[in-house]
Amino acid sequence: MEAYFFDWLNLFFRWFHVVAGIAWIGASFYFIWLDLSLREPPQWKKDKGIKGDLWSIHGGGIYEIAKYQLEPEAMPKKLHWFKWEAYTTWLTGFALLSVMYYWGAEQYLIDPSKMDLTQWQAIAISLGFLVGGFIFYELLIKSPLQHSAKLFAVVLFLGLTLAAYALGEIFSDRAAYLHVGALIGTIMAGNVFFGIMPAQRELVRAIEAGEKPDPKPAAFAKLRSTHNNYFTLPVLFIMISNHYPMTYAHEHAWLVLALISFNAAFVRHYFNLKHQDNHQPWILVAGAVMLFSIIGFMLPKPIETHSDVISDARAVQISEQRCAACHAQEPSHPAFASAPAGLYLETLDELVAQKPMILQTVKTGYMPLANMTKMTDEERAQLVQWASQSD
Ligand code: HEC
Structure with missing residues (x-):
């Protein structure tokens, strides 16, 4: 019963998280595009304090958008803020993290072959x-490095890569990736909560009080919002990476993550330049070359096969002992109400149908999950060999 509610909470928060994330990242894409697409307005608009305008068409109508340098002539009755997209994404993300990796710490967070932590130790390390x-980022952005975009990016990138490496030494492979994503998400939400929102509140307060607004906090808020924009593609990659053990369970998973994230932020840069009519197609070409290099780098090593063939009966026997506690019509493992990933590994036909997936997940050590069924190295080698034998 507990497993059933675990699944439901997991599903509910994941669904909510994705919806909120779409709203947040969609708004980030839209506003960065909007800002970079503003062009010099006609004189009569400049006289009103408008620094840029643009026209667009959507949903059967034409929009005229104008951005003020700082303050409009009068505050409108209704001013739309964009903050709940960010807060909801973080809150649902943290709820999902708590359900899946804290409540389910033994299945998903802890990998005893790396560090044999108790549930509470693992949760404390995660928090x-x-x-x-988050503190590291806040110190960084408040340091003089904020004035040098390139240096800032290098230090931040190295810091996150170090975190990915360290997490990979402590937690399960999948949890390590997820934590880098959760950290980036926390930095992003923190940018909104601790940086962007206070600056905007101050801007509105100054305008309402009839004071001349200070442009500095607004410019700093813009910097934070630009950082968030570059984070979007890496964080989305991490969100979907958990479907691909070839990434997070790679023997150099941290490096794979660093390379892919760098490439993704680089491609984002192409679009941000393009919005300003600055076409740099070489970035896309370089991105493609990098991607192919990463694919080459990640190429699975050939499997050492032994001369003796592993029989089908032996494969079924291993699976019965090490896999079927979870991957069965009626799992005997208490943490699972139904077969995880909808995958049954009880009969020979089922095993044969899943050969490529079995090969990948068992070879990388991702399965059996957290090796909860205590599969031996020899059994692992035999199952891998069986899965790589042609029928
Ligand atoms: C303790 C429970 C447990 C055991 C034992 C276990 N698995 Fe899994 N397995 C899971 C869970 C949970 C998932 C879903 C993980 C996810 O969502 O990425 C999964 C997913 C899979 C997948 C699909 C991966 C994907 O990305 O869709 C394969 C293939 C798999 N297991 C194979 C095996 C094999 C082979 C064994 C035995 C050697 C095994 N599992 C033992 C819990 C288990």
Whole structure:
């Protein structure tokens, strides 16, 4: 019964998280595009304090958008803020993290072959990473490095890569990736909560009080919002990476993550330049070359096969002992109400149908999950060999 509610909470928060994330990242894409697409307005608009305008068409109508340098002539009755997209994404993300990796710590967070932590130790380390990483970013952005975009990016990138490496030494492979994503998400939400919102509140307060607004906090808020924009593609990659053990369970998973994230942010840069009519197609070409290099780098090593063929009966026997506790019509493992990933590994036909997936997940060590069924190295080698034998 507990497993059933675990699944439901997991599903509910995941669904909510994705919806909120779409709203947030959609708004980020839209506003960065909007800002970079503003062009010099006609004189009569400039006289009103408008610094740029643009026209667009959507949903059967034409929009005229104008951005003020700082303050409009009068505050409108209704001013739309964009903050709940960010807060909801973070809150649902943290709820999902708590259900899946804290409640389900034994299945998903802890990997005893790396570090044999108790549930509470693992949770404490996880929270420590999120808080520590967030503080690291806040110190960085308030340091003089904020004035040098390139240097800032290098230090931040190295910091996150180090975090990915360290997490990979502590937690299960999948949890390590997820934590880098959670850290980036926390930094992004923190940018909104601690940086962008206070600056905007101050702007509105100054305008309403009839004071001349200080342009500095607004410019700083813009910097934070630009950082968030570059984070979007890496964080989305991490969100979907958990479907691809070839990434997070790679023997150099941290490096794979660093390379893919760098490439993704680089491609984002192409679009941000393009919005300003600055076409740099070489970025896309370089991105493609990098992607192919990463694919080459990640190429699975050929499997060492032994001369003796592993029989089908032996494969079924291993699966019965090490896989079927979870992957069965009626799992005997208490953490699972139904077969995880909808995958049954009880009969020979089922095993044969899943050969490629079995090969990948068992070879990388991702399955059996957290090796909860205590598969031996020899059994692993035999199952991998069986799965790589042609029928
Ligand atoms: C303790 C429970 C448990 C055991 C034992 C277990 N698995 Fe899994 N397996 C899972 C869970 C949970 C998932 C879903 C993970 C996810 O969502 O990425 C999964 C997913 C899979 C997938 C699909 C992966 C994907 O990306 O869709 C394969 C293939 C798989 N397991 C194979 C095996 C094999 C082979 C064994 C035995 C050697 C095994 N599992 C043992 C829990 C288990």
